[in-house]
Amino acid sequence: QVQLVESGGGSVQAGGSLRLSCAASSYTYNRHCMAWFRQAPGKEREGVAAIDSDGSTRYADSVKGRFTIAQNNAKNTVYLLMNSLKPEGTAMYYCLAAPGGAVLAGGDCAGERGYWGQGTQVTVSS
Helix, strand or coil, X not given: CCEEEEECCEEEECCCCEEEEEEEECCCCCCEEEEEEEXXXXXXXXXXXXXXXXXXXXXXXXXXXXXXXXXXXXHCEEEEEECCCCHHHCEEEEEEEEECCCEECCCEECCCCCEECCCEEEEEEC
């Protein structure tokens, strides 16, 4: 069974940086899309960044130029490097794996949702 485990969340001051990791176990799909979503209290879950098996990436407008998504296929791990963090970035961050999917504008994946991680909390103080 596929499991996604996120790590790297924490508390940081505005302007700071964090790197999130999402490690996928038992994940053997050749073609896939993986994405980071976030959900703030009282708000809907929103796409932040996505990457597919070809290395194509897409980002939400709110994080373009500050966040970078990358993957290490040998380790089945996806990363989200977040720079210049803002207080509005405070949220629970979730990893999504969509087998056979492709990236969509806004940092999402097309196709079946597939698998979600349990989330990692990011808190940005002003």
